[in-house]
Amino acid sequence: MPQPLLVAAAAIINEQGQVLIARRPVNADQGGLWEFPGGKLAPYETGLQALKREIHEELGIEIQKARPLIRVRHEYPGKTVLLDVWKVLDFSGEPWGREGQPVRWVDMQDLGDYSFPAANRPILNAIRLPDQYMVTGDFASPEMALQRLHQALEQGIRLVQLRAPQLDAEAYRLVAQQFLEACRKANAQLLLNADPALLEQVDADGVHLNSARLAAFHHRPVSSNKWLSVACHDLASLKKAETLQADLATLSPIQVTSCHPDVAPLGWQAFQELIKQVRMPVYALGGMSPTDRDRVFGLGGQGVAGISCYWSS
Numbered sequence: 001m002p003q004p005l006l007v008a009a010a011a012i013i014n015e016q017g018q019v020l021i022a023r024r025p026v027n028a029d030q031g032g033l034w035e036f037p038g039g040k041l042a043p044y045e046t047g048l049q050a051l052k053r054e055i056h057e058e059l060g061i062e063i064q065k066a067r068p069l070i071r072v073r074h075e076y077p078g079k080t081v082l083l084d085v086w087k088v089l090d091f092s093g094e095p096w097g098r099e100g101q102p103v104r105w106v107d108m109q110d111l112g113d114y115s116f117p118a119a120n121r122p123i124l125n126a127i128r129l130p131d132q133y134m135v136t137g138d139f140a141s142p143e144m145a146l147q148r149l150h151q152a153l154e155q156g157i158r159l160v161q162l163r164a165p166q167l168d169a170e171a172y173r174l175v176a177q178q179f180l181e182a183c184r185k186a187n188a189q190l191l192l193n194a195d196p197a198l199l200e201q202v203d204a205d206g207v208h209l210n211s212a213r214l215a216a217f218h219h220r221p222v223s224s225n226k227w228l229s230v231a232c233h234d235l236a237s238l239k240k241a242e243t244l245q246a247d248l249a250t251l252s253p254i255q256v257t258s259c260h261p262d263v264a265p266l267g268w269q270a271f272q273e274l275i276k277q278v279r280m281p282v283y284a285l286g287g288m289s290p291t292d293r294d295r296v297f298g299l300g301g302q303g304v305a306g307i308s309c310y311w312s313s
């Protein structure tokens, strides 16, 4: 494999939740396209050092605090880049295009209106997805499920997967419809762990494919304006998720879990090694707690997914 060109780039988000993008010069590589500000690492620089230097040079601001968001390796004809993208949590100054480049604050939902380099698709997904992903656990009645959903939404959960293998298709549809209404009111996103065709009846934000469905599909089963989430357990399933052009994946079990106590966990090192090999936001699932998020960021993951840590009475 060719040595990639190392590039640090910043996802800078303001108090209104808008993202800062800049336009690349027309005569540059990927010229005329929009980008996340940043640039090449100088020799002996770490990603964060390069980020701070480039952002000061290009935008005139000082990064106070940032955390890793996603690392994307991409092969362009004649050039391989490894984009080390950071989420800026605090900065001082007012950004402006110091090199004459147009810069613009863009609403999250409008990012799709701009053309970015091909490498950027996973970055755009990583920016739009939260760092916690709740998967529903057991419930005795739809009322109980809704009550638990409300608790989780109150605690800040903004991405929900309705997993209910105990329900038949009709019962699942009814609960999904109620979940969708509750999620819409809370500005949260709902993914259906169900046949993707159900999206025609329940207009949720996307679907999550379990292992059986992942194996059954050969093409992306949902349109590009819906999320495609995939359950992965090893490199083969992550690669299959990439083939389906999935937007996000869960990788499990990372630790021992109460729901699958007999399955050997992957552990943190395997989590890091596996996600390096795909271009997708990946959530750590299995024996997680919200406090594991910083560790997950450091290893290149999107955040934490869980049943028991979010779905509790």
Ligand SMILES: Nc1nc2c([nH]c(=O)n2[C@H]2C[C@H](O)[C@@H](COP(=O)(O)OP(=O)(O)OP(=O)(O)O)O2)c(=O)[nH]1
Binding pocket: 007, 008, 009, 029, 030, 034, 035, 036, 037, 038, 039, 040, 054, 081, 083, 117, 118, 119, 120
């Ligand atoms: N900064 C940035 N670069 C990106 C993005 N997406 C993407 O494919 N790239 C590619 C384009 C380039 O091949 C490479 C960045 O290199 P660059 O030449 O812009 O780096 P630089 O800012 O140090 O530029 P320069 O000082 O050498 O002119 O990464 C992105 O979102 N932001």
Ligand SMILES: [Mg+2]
Binding pocket: 037, 038, 039, 040, 058
């Ligand atoms: Mg640059």
